Amino acid sequence: MKRKLLFLSVIILSLLLRFWHLGANPPSLDWDEASLGYNAYSILRTLRDEYGNFLPVSIRSFNDYKPPLYTYLTVLPVSVFGLNEFSVRLPSAILGAVAVIAAYLLTCELLKRPKISLLTALFLCLSPWHLQFSRIAFEANIALTLIILAVLFYLKGLQKAIFLPLSGFMFGLSLYAYHSPRLIVPALIIGLTVIYYSRIKEKIISYLIFLIILALFFLPVFKELNNSSSARFSSVSSINPDEKLTSSIKDMEYDLNIRGDVLGKILHNRRLVFAREIIAGYLDHFNFDFLFLTGDAPGRHHAADQGMLYYFDLPLAVIGFLCLIRKISEKSSQTIFLLFLVAPLASSLTSGTPHAVRAIFYLPLYQIFSSLGLLSALFWLSSRFSKLRKNLLFIIYYLLFVINIFYLLHQYYVHTPIEHAPDWQYGYKEVVKIANVYQDKVNRIIVTYKYDQPYIFFLFYNKIDPLWYQLNWGKSEIKRAERKFGKYEFRNIDWEKDKELKNVLIIGSASEIPADSQNKIADINFPDKSPAFRIVLR
Incomplete structure (x- = not known):
């Protein structure tokens, strides 16, 4: 009963943080939010987007061809509350709160430890990263919630087959929420299939239905590859084939003709050049400044002078990470690391790394690490320190926790609307x-x-x-x-x-x-x- 009340308190807190002054902070709609809102209004009135396309499977917008799900989800709020800031951000706020609930259930399913699940939900509720995007009409936030639910239903489906088709439906919807899942979802499906192959064989009929549902969602995506996805990828990709090829040939010619270095032909091969770019982009997402100090470049992605995680997350996440490494033979640990490794995959192929929006799929994994790290640290302290010393250390860390959170809220509500107003086209x-x-x-x-x-x-x-x-x-x-x-x-x-x-x-x-x-x-x-x-x- 006590745990249920605590969980209910976390849900109420997540709703409060996501809905308080939702239409007023951030201080203005940015162009993407305005586009999502107006296209929802256009579909509500005419069943067509601003260009006259009938119920499109991608929203042309600024020729960046946005996935359509957020726009369609915004139609109902616009019809009820009118075309305004609150209506446009409402779907993100609601599904942001749903993500907190889903993270709790997913952690319960993976680790079977209610305390860790409750802490994970609390940490995600208070996360600077998640709070920022739950208050903005960003499609990535919707995709994150859908993928958490999809993995949850996948794991439940291994016990009760009825959940597998529902997992396929959630994975499929995520393809129409944001571009990144179109790369992340196939990687996840392959990884989960390898991890749980022995159990999948027992649910083969339901698994085939799962794959069929997913394939049906993918078909329109493949059809759109020639314009929407390819146009979007070309605009954000860090891999410019012409530019890299020219550079590669120039370096090879220099090594071979001037220095007589045959090895350069191998080292400057365009495939190695592309691979180096991707690996560098991938590793950028573990940058200390990005995670804990300043966030990424766009001011819309974080509060003023705030990283994507709290300072207190650093030691806890490291401890939790190491604890799971020790249990890597367990399927639950393998699943968590699969999610963690896949999270920045799509973002690593783009320019401007690290990128908080495209790498949002790290959530709630950092929170799971921190929760496990906190409980492991408390257990270790209780076995080696006196009660007085243990309580003293706990009080110090608790104060750090509270100071971090109040600093974020102060920065978000007081300084961000002033310092980041230009980023919001104020x-x-x-x-x-x-x-x-x-x-x-x-x-x-x-x-x-x-x-x-x-x-x-x-x-x-x-x-x-x-x-x-x-x-x-x-x-x-x-x-x-x-x-x-x-x-x-x-x-x-x-x-x-x-x-x-x-x-x-x-x-x-x-x-x-x-x-x-x-x-x-x-x-x-x-x-x-x-x-x-x-x-x-x-």
Whole structure:
């Protein structure tokens, strides 16, 4: 009974942390969130995305072809609460809380130790990494929850065959939540099949149904490979074949022709070059700064001055990791390490490693390590120290735990909305309001492309009729830095030319429009008072 109450408390805490000021912090929608929201609104109204594609299996968006699941999940909140920040982030917050429950159940299934399961749920509930993405409309968070559930049902299916088809369904859905599972899921299936081969033979019919369900989900993905997945992979891949091939040939020619070094032909072989890039990207995800100090480069991925894990996770995770290494012959340990090794697989193939979004599948594995490490450390201390010393060490570590958590919450709610506001394209909501005031007074409204994809914020905040937009402006060929609809024109500002225009509202950045410009309407500032937008009437 006590354990159930503690688990219920963890669930309530996870809901509170994920829903408190959900629409207001992070301080603004970013372009991806606005795109997910508007496309959900478009599907709600017309059953088509912004380009007029009927119930698409990939959302074209900014030509990055997003997997569609998050957009479809957002349709219901938008229909109930309207098109706003809260509605767009609601699916992520709900499934973030579900992930905490699923992590508890998965750890119970793997380790059969309720205390470790409860600690894992608590640590995931409070995780800087998971909390950040549970409050953002990021597809990776949905995919993480689905994969945790899929592995849970897979393990349960080895005992009760009815769960295996459900596992296949969850794995299949994850393919439409985010791009990374399209590589991670096959690797997981192969690994799990090897680990549990002897038990799978006893459930062969259910396992075949599991594979058939998974294959049915994969078929549309294969069909889309020529545009969606390949376009996305090309845009983020660290492996540029042309660039690497040119570099490889140049190095081989230098070694062979100038130095007479035949070995260089082997060492600079493009296959080895590609392998080195992938391995380097993989190992980047164990970077100390990334995990514990600063997080990765994009400010949207972490709180200000906060790594992806807590400081107290470091010793605990190492202890837990070593404890599981000692039990590597057990299938539960093998499963945990399989999940851990596969987690950064997709991310390691991309540029900009380490990458918190693409490597989110490390969760809840670090939390499992930390939970096991904490209990193992307490057991070790109790057997070697007096009760007084043990309690003293426990109090010190508990204070470190509390300080870490309050530091995160302070950084997240106080400093992040100020320091990371530019990362969230802050200011567009205010810009749209001002533009609406002058819309009927000017012939054109020109909006800078400096902050990328400005058009989507005007579609979102003005709730532009999707059918009208599809029929008039949802063109198939649109340049990245040039969009138009109605009176709005989205492009780079050339002030020397644009200042000569008449009857035009120009919305630019502070670096594009001088502060002393005549007929300046307003400056839109970031929360730290630095200028974001400058609006001028010509």
